[in-house]
Amino acid sequence: MVLDSISRRIKQTVFVGSGMDSRAYRLAVPPQLKVIEVDEAAVHEVKEEVLAAAGERARCSVLRVAAPENFAETATLPEDALAAALDQKRPSVFVLSGMLGTWPQDRHLAALSAIWRLAGNGSSLVADMRPRALPAGADAHAAFLEQLSAARNVLEASGWERVDVVGHKAL
DSSP states (O other): OHHHHHHTTOOEEEEETOTTOOHHHHSOOOTTOEEEEEEEHHHHHHHHHHHHHTTOOOSSEEEEEEEOTTHHHHOOOOHHHHHHHSOTTSOOEEEESSHHHHSOGGGHHHHHHHHHHHOOTTOEEEEOOOOOOOOTTOOHHHHHHHHHHHHHHHHHHTTOSOOOOOOGGGO
8 A cells, every 4th residue: 555655656654553563664665755653652662672673774754753642542643743744735645554443433533534634635544444342142244344334434524535445455
């Protein structure tokens, strides 16, 4: 997905809940790409230590934006810091690896709306969906389809105009 966006001349990628993601260090990306990583400051510190110890260097510009300490529980994005880091006149790809499964469902609309407000025209959002824990005996497939439908509704309500659900292999 990152390499695909580069082929479409998108020069900004935002990893929301970046964790230990190392795509800026391991993929053949152009130096003009700007990667913005959003996570708690403690996560950024550990990641920097691990990468430095391994002698890894980013292949493009990497900006780390600190999210509030309770980011995983509140889904509160550092909008001002992200607005300062992004060129909002240009499209971006926002990658939410696992965040929709981590954030409380009642916070999805606020978080996705914040991302939509930050997104330049032509931006994309990619989020993987992992099934939430189900009660014993529940129909897992039906429950997951219901979760996908709810996610689609929240994305549309937060301003995203085109919502496509694709399989893992398509990413």
